[in-house]
Amino acid sequence: MTSVLYDVPGPKAILRNRILGVATVIVVLAVLGFVSYQLWQSGQFEASRWYVFTFSAVWVQIFDALGRTLAAFGLAAVLSLILGFVLAIGRLSEHAWVRVPVTVVTEFFRAVPVLVFMMLLYYGLPVIGVRMPPYWAVVIALMMYNGSVLAEVLRAGIESLPRGQKEAGYAIGLRKNGVMRLILLPQAVRAMLPVIVAQLVVTMKDTALGFIITYPELLYFAKLLGSQQGRPILQSAFIIGGIYIVMCLILSGIAKYIEIRTRRSPKLRAIANAHNPAADDESTLTEAIALQKGAGKHDIGGMPGI
CATH class of the missing domain: 1.20.5 (Single alpha-helices involved in coiled-coils or other helix-helix interfaces)
Structure with a gap:
């Protein structure tokens, strides 16, 4: 019906x-x-306003700035995902001596604005005799902020799963790390993928804050172009803004491709079937885990796999 x-x-x-x-x-x-x-x-459409973009040297420098932007984003995105997984698992720990410090760290870095963190790393550390290159100040600030946000996203995804998922995993003999790695995390990542991608898009756009600490990324170069003859401020904003839009669309397209592939994956489809209340939890999860690791390779009954 x-x-x-x-x-x-x-x-x-x-x-x-x-x-x-x-x-x-x-x-x-x-x-x-x-x-x-x-x-x-x-007069923003006059040829003199766009004259600076007729030089190949300008486009070479734009692509160099794009490369530096992608270098900061790429490393910050990978480190943010790793940190997010670590903090999310720590916040779900049953041990207070792990959960409480991780919660404090997560909430602290979520509360500190990215720009403030960048300025503290670049301008504040030299006061105590530590000098940090602009690149690492941008990467570390983006990693700590976005990693803490992704930790909350992943934690919410894991806690939103039915309680029977975890209990069925324990029922077939999996340990805590096996339940988390083979049952909970794959489903949480798949469910939270749109939010994760949205946060990575924010990470990419936040690299533009690096121009304040003199990191020569796209916005920094756009500011330099805007001070050239003819003052092509809006033209530089259009060009650089268009590049950011294209990068965000590419990232969204990659996420959509991954989502389609995971939807077709027999491994994740078997795990997703565990949401079906009409299905037997133990048999469904056993099938999913066998597909994930191969039959006979997961820990059952506390004994190591062969």
């Missing part, structure tokens, strides 16, 4: 929705037209 969660719109509702849709499109087009007209009136 199926249930309807909403009423099918009638003729009046359909007409109202169409009117609202048309009105929204008109308003958006009007705003875009007004902005374009103002840009044209102020």
Whole structure:
């Protein structure tokens, strides 16, 4: 038996929705037209404003700045994911001497703004005789902040799983690390993947804060371009902003591809079937774990696998 969660719109509702849709499109087009007209009136489309971008040397420097942005983002993203997993598992620990310090660390770094952390690392550490390159100040600040946020995301994903998942894992003889690694984490990561990707997009965009501590990334170079002859400030913002948009779209596309692949994966499909209340928990989880590690390789009854 199926249930309807909403009423099918009638003729009046359909007409109202169409009117609202048309009105929204008109308003958006009007705003875009007004902005374009103002840009044209102020001479932002003149060739002299875009002249600086006709030099190949400028584009070489833009791609160099892009490389430095990706270098900071790539390392910060990997370290953030690793730190997020570690902190999430620590917060779920049954031992207070592990859980409490990890909770304090997580909440502290979530509360400190990324820019403040970068400035403390770059401008504050030299006061005590420690000098840190801008690259590492950007990476460490992004890692600590985004790692703590991802820890909360993963913890929420794990705690949202049915309690029977963990209990069924213990019932077939898995230890705590086996239950976490083979049952809970794969499902939590799959469920939280959109949020994880969204946070990685934030990490990529936050690399732009590095220009304040003189890290020569994209925004830093855009600021330099804006001070050139003709003051192409908006033009630099359009070019650099477009590059950021393309990078975010690529990252979202990669996440979508991973999501589709995991949906088709027989391993994760078997794990996902454990959500089905009509299925037998032990048999379903046994099948999932066998697919994950291979039959006979997981710990059962506290004995090491062969």
